[in-house]
Amino acid sequence: MHAGENNSLMNLIQTTLLTIALCTSLQLSAQKRNWSSSADSAQQALTTQYWSTEEKYYKHNNDNNTGFDYWWNAHALDVLVDGYIRTKDPAYTARMKQLLTGMHKKNGNKWENNYYDDMEWLAIACIRAYEATKDASFKELAQELWTLIKTGWSDVHGGGIMWAKDHPNAKNSCANGPAIIIAARLYKLNKNSDDLTWAKKIYNWQQATLIDTTRGLAYDHVGNTKESAIYTYNQGTWLGGALELYTITKDKQYLQAAIRNANYVINDTQRFSPNGILKGENSGDGGLFKGIFIRYFVQLILHGKLDSYTKALYLKYLKANGESLLDKATLRPVYLFGTNWVSMPASPKQDCSIQLSGIMLLEALALLNAK
Secondary structure, eight states, X not given: OOHHHHHHHHXXXXXXXXXXXXXXXXXXXXXXXXXXXXXXHHHHHHHHHHEEXXXXXXXXXXXXXXXXXXXXXHHHHHHHHHHHHHHXXXXXXXXXXXHHHXXXXXXXXXXXXXXXXXXXXXXXXXXXXXXXXOOHHHHHHHXXXXXXXXXXXXXXXXXXXXXXXXXXXXXXXXXXXXXXXXXXXXXXXXXXXXXXXXXXXXXXXXXXXXXETTTTEEOSBTTBOOGGGOOHHHHHHHHHHHHHHHHHHOOHHHHHHHHHHHHHHHHOTTTTXXXXXXXXXXXXXXXXXXXXXXXXXXXXXXXXXOOHXXXXXXXXXXXXXXXXXXXXXXXXXXXXXXXXXXXXXXXXXXXXXXXXXXXXHHHHHHHHHHO
């Protein structure tokens, strides 16, 4: 046997052994932690604590604030899709349809919204709902929303989709990262080259305008590069958009961008991951931020063609966050979460956004365990 062949064989053996070790680790974790059962409990709490039986939407909180949050409910649809993919329980699909009925009515019997990112979150959830159920109505709504979203592109700041119709000068990561994901996923469904062109165009603009390419981080919006305004959800959608383009084109520049972003987030002990756990970003909208990062981080683990060492680090990080959530930040028996995944919520009265983030983390771990 030649030396090169021997090295290749040794590398294969080492990779195989590491893969076996990782699988064993996840199996042992499954014996200790039933992620699927935990996700079930969290999903049930979402229903009992936040669902409006009369109006068919998820309320702002479980403390008499019945306000309607368009984009929170879009993410609620996303976590219902998670539950359906995991269980194939038709109760999830029934609730998904009910939710869309309620959202449409609460939004003034229309889908169009002042905020482009709000429509984007719903479009992403509808694409996933279609892929999971093959119900064409979800895909049709995603296409309708995408048509509306594209009207938000303008030449202000050299391009990009605006944050809101009444803020034409505001160009934000939260309105462009998700748009990349929508365009790329619609391209995968329809093979319409125009969608792929849009995905690349938005990506290139965001990279040139809103990305710190040294660290791989997404700033919040044009004109604001403050460290205090670097949020986890923008990292998640930038990572997710880059990953989508990589899976389509196999161009490693996109994969490298996603990995660079993920590495910074999990290794930065000041802003993002003190003691290896994602830092809390308060209640309100901030309650959703961590879960959105997790949603796309787990896709990088599954589809990013990572080397074994990097994958092992990512799995360890995700598992540590899940264990911290369950051990330190879950209020039982109601199964409600704190916005900070290292401490108990001070009260059982919490915003729905916080519950959604926790569900995203548990569903991600259940998905990895199933894979």
